[in-house]
Amino acid sequence: MTCSTKLRRFATALLLPALMGLASPVVAQGTLRVAMTLADIPLTDGAPDQGTEGVRFSGITLYDGLTNWDLTQAERPAELRAGLATEWAPRPDDPTRWIFKLRQGVRFHDGSVMNADAVIFTFERALNSNHPAYDVSARRQLQAFIPAVKAWSKIDEYTIEIETNGIDSQLPFQMTRLFVVSPAHWEAVGRDWNAYRRNPSGTGPWRMDALVPRQRMELVPNREYWDAARRPRLDRLVLLPIPEVSARTAALLSNRVEWAESPSPDSVPRLRQAGFTISTNAIPHMWPYTVSVLPDSPFHDIRVRQAVNLAIDRDGLVQVLNGLAVPSIGNLTPDHPWFGTPSFRPRFDQAEARRLLAAAGYGPNRRLPLKFIISASGSGQMYPLLMNEYVQENLRQVGIDLELQVFEWEALRGRRRDGAQGASNRGVHALNNSWNSMDPYNGLLRFFGPNELPPNGTNWGNIRDEVLEGLAERVKGEFDPQRQAALLAQIHTRFVDQAYFIWVVHDVGPRALSRRVQGHVHAKSWYVDFSPLFLR
């Protein structure tokens, strides 16, 4: 490549976004076809199932929360921004009562007005089993994500109040998951949530045009979307459920889709060669081993926890995954404001690992037998068989005989709900379950303390730690963002120093994109905004 062409490319790279900014955003530009990893279209009624991928495709496309995630930049972790609420704050006289001011002039896809009644209706249908619109499916999908909510009431046409279970500064994060649905439309479709799913109505930037279960969902732009900057530029967005990874690769290579979620590491070279971009960014996710610290587990001993953390060659694993992961040395990435300053650093040091194991009483003559439960596949589990086999071999080198017990994903979730203390998990020393870490509760607070023991929470390993529990109480009562972040950093520092998890990698949310796809921002989030996309 000559110097001048380089220069020209550089200039184009600089100029193109500027030119695009000038282009009229209402000019519709193409049909984008996306291969999802799901086996079916996630539920479209504002309470999507199938985890974060469900929210990505059927949640934030069709609906808005009271708060939304800001997905416009790829450098820092995604932050909250105003959604259907324009401002929110706890009442000064009672911090368990929050006032949310709602956005005016927003209409649902069915034309009805979004107001306080609609938000109250959304709460009722998920959480009030006596309400005529109560839907058990919505409760299942939502309840775990809005644990702070205790009560709700309308103050005026565009103001509501939400009461929390105790003081809880985490409410605004949780409101990203409460997708507001249209009471008028629910009446219009005959008070039937199944009918609503076939013909949904939200306030989101996309409206549903067609739905063929297990085959296809087609979305078209909502030209009246309240945020003009987020009005979609595409003509149409087609979402295809293709769970088999080789079929997704084939679909890309034969130009049946322009976008595929989660390509397999082994297909990456071939996809690059065919001109596809593999887009990645660290997303708030971790793929660790959640260990049991019960007295009968070897992980009761901090030296064993640290030793195993030191035995794993994370860089090698990332290489095996063709770069579709980043090494994980904590619940969060080191550049995260809550990462803190842990003194224990999980690195690859098998000599130190052997030394720690020897100190704990294990050695060549007394190999350490461990048993982990893992899944064969599942949401967020990345490439579980490959990765676990890799770790198994790492541990063998330091004198640990790791037995992997493989479960199908739903069965593993059952084991997760039983907790390490459960009878079914007797003799099991760790659970390989990936966790999202997008907010303080999900990333840190749910993994320790008595209130989070399964089935109520996800303190699977029975971690009791007075330092952590004290800090957690203070976080819930701290409303100042900076002081809150400082407390969270202290929690994370303690958590890593105690080596309460065995960290392996973070997911990077890989997606393979055709060169025709323009305007893509890979936010540090589980979610993606399809609005700025267009096809060349």
Add this chain to the structure above:
Amino acid sequence: MLRYLLRRLAYVAPIAVGVTLIVFLLVHIAPGDPISAILPDDASAEMVAEARREYGLDKPLPVQYGIWLWRAAQGELGTSIRSGRTVASELSMAVGNTFILAVAAGLLACVLGVALGLVAGLARDRIGDHLTSLFTLAGVSLPHYWVAILLVIVFAVENPWLPPLGMGPDSSDGWRPDWAHLQHLILPAIATALIPMAVIARTMRASVIEALDQDFVTTLHAKGLLPGRRLWHVLRNALPTTLAVTGLQLGNMLGGSVLVETVFAWPGTGFLLANAIFQRDLPVLQGTMLVLSLFFVVLNLAVDLLQSWADPRIRRA
């Protein structure tokens, strides 16, 4: 014939009941709690109990079986835990899609199988027989899902001749017998047809040889009759058995294409079943198994009756 028919029908009823029992128990031999799939990650004990009540899982097993059977008998197969859609609507769509694939593969398997079997039988113990035998043996020996992946790579990816997955073009809103849809059918049909083709060919070969050995054919041959006439006699004697085998293979294909449907993202019963298993969507799993197995029972019966009607010697005492 009527007595035979009644007796066969009397056999089928208890089989059908046995089938329902096994389908029902299938869900309960599963380790872990079937309710866990329905609930979010950190559901409370109260929510678990509520869901258990709602799905009737709190009752004793025999009672659950009774309730389930009674509802199933009325065509009430429940609703999918995952999607909230009725199992019947999920099934009707999937069965239709699989039926298209099964018929296409069945036709392909039948035509090829009969032709190959005929060649092998007529060329008995000569080179033609050995070659076709090897070919059909290869057909039953290949992992057909692997063949499916290879077919996609060769004919859809490296050479963009045929579509790699799905049932029709992007905007298709239903299957139609036009080229746009038919081209989607070619690769899955080939992969699905492999085993039935081989089985049919082997049956055909055996029947042809049996027919050739029959005295009257030998006589015809001795009389110097035209090869055409001889062929006709052979075919007439060999075809009933072959068609019966084809019918059974059709039944197999309706339920047995789990792997091929997965590779081609073909939204049929196999795809439905595999995903019901992975998502622990028990009503869908039970409903699909029930409908497919009852269909298989009926098909078996029909084939049996047809065959005994064509060849009365088959009616066993």
Add this chain to the structure above:
Amino acid sequence: MSATAAVPAKAQGTGYWGGVARRFLRQPLAVAAALVLLVVILAAIGADWIAPADPFQTSVARRLAAIGTPGRPLGGDELGRDMLSRLIHGGRVSLAMAIVPVAVALVIGGFLGVLAGYAGGAVNMAIMRVMDVFYAYPSILLAVAIAGALGPGMLNGMVALTLVFVAPIARVAESVTTQVRANDYVVAARLSGAPTWMILRRHVLNNVAGPVLVFAASQVSVSIIAASGLSFLGLGVSPPQADWGLMLSALRQALYVNPWVAALPGAAIFLCSMAVNIVSDGIRRAMELRR
């Protein structure tokens, strides 16, 4: 089914089996296939001594290494492990997954079938109708559903496959036994008051064993494919054990990158299943008495 056609008119004594062996040896293809099978079985049994490398030793540098790479004669898999060693060790698992279910089903199904056939009447009715229930499912569907319900794992996969094979084997055993029971010499033996166990041993088992064994042998190839299919769906063998199906599944993405290495497990399944089919075909032909 097809085996019923091969019921020998009267097949006892070493002369008959000697004849079968002679006729088998006259088929070069069947002999070659038998040799292939023998090599595979010996390699599986002696995997610990024969495999050139540790099948679990990963090597990031040799991921998907080409065939002929030093230390990786048949290339490296997705974790850089030695393909040749993994194929040899995988063969052990694959063969076990294929043979054990058929063998167990042979014992159970054979016993039930002979019992039903010899006892006749109500016993026959009871046993065979239960078998019919298991026969009422397309076989792969049944295996997938049972393995899916039980969850992944080698043992669960074997249980699922065993249940698939019991009914067909019982059917063959029953139909052959029923035919043998009606034969003149058995009727004569019964009339002369010979004890049941002796009739069973001398006449029935001798005659039933051949066709049932041949049928069971042909089912081994079905079992190889079905077992690998279960592993492909994630319902079969689980790591660190790997059968050819799981290897095939793990390498299916690499087909785009290094097709020759990635195709090896599939080729191994094909080769083995083909050899089983040719051998069982050869035995069947050798047992057919020419008219």
